[in-house]
Amino acid sequence: GAGVSQSPSNKVTEKGKDVELRCDPISGHTALYWYRQSLGQGLEFLIYFQGNSAPDKSGLPSDRFSAERTGGSVSTLTIQRTQQEDSAVYLCASSQRYRDSKNIQYFGAGTRLSVL
Amino acid sequence: QKEVEQDPGPLSVPEGAIVSLNCTYSNSAFQYFMWYRQYSRKGPELLMYTYSSGNKEDGRFTAQVDKSSKYISLFIRDSQPSDSATYLCAMRGTSGTYKYIFGTGTRLKVLA
Numbered sequence: 001g002a003g004v005s006q007s008p009s010n011k012v013t014e015k016g017k018d019v020e021l022r023c024d025p026i027s028g029h030t031a032l033y034w035y036r037q038s039l040g041q042g043l044e045f046l047i048y049f050q051g052n053s054a055p056d057k058s059g060l061p062s063d064r065f066s067a068e069r070t071g072g073s074v075s076t077l078t079i080q081r082t083q084q085e086d087s088a089v090y091l092c093a094s095s096q097r098y099r100d101s102k103n104i105q106y107f108g109a110g111t112r113l114s115v116l
Numbered sequence: 117q118k119e120v121e122q123d124p125g126p127l128s129v130p131e132g133a134i135v136s137l138n139c140t141y142s143n144s145a146f147q148y149f150m151w152y153r154q155y156s157r158k159g160p161e162l163l164m165y166t167y168s169s170g171n172k173e174d175g176r177f178t179a180q181v182d183k184s185s186k187y188i189s190l191f192i193r194d195s196q197p198s199d200s201a202t203y204l205c206a207m208r209g210t211s212g213t214y215k216y217i218f219g220t221g222t223r224l225k226v227l228a
Contacts, residue, residue: 035218042120
């Protein structure tokens, strides 16, 4: 079946512009994560959605970052007034919660964001 | 101090060598341990998944967890140029937790 799909794969924007990154999770997966991966850094957790529960936004670095998930499926990460330090690869992952909580995360290929 | 420490490399080995990749961690609550492989410009893909201490083998890959030392390893036997990638360790706590903590990744190059 189809894996996690992210678009666009690359995005170049000017400082101060807003960007939207999209993630389409694996069908049936109720959990969705956003991460940021910068050169030399690990995966930085941004936000977590689980079903209809309130999202865990504890990793969002500033109020310029926001995310939503419509209908429990597709998610959009929005970065307002982009700054050069926002340049990174933004990864999305989804997982299916099992009773035994195996909770394996499957990743998309990421969106490479460059802010000029 | 980071919760999970991983040497970034790069690590260069000749084809056929045994590769050892390692992570140390500080949180004794971690119960689930994963290794992901990430090729350039791709997303991470799960290689190995282990629960608690012990060994797990899958083909040329062996994952080891030593909870007493807070140390996990991934061994790759008969390494191939196609194994050249970044390897990320990840871990999380009890079954009720959902947040993974990732290492920074070790870049591996297997030379033909």
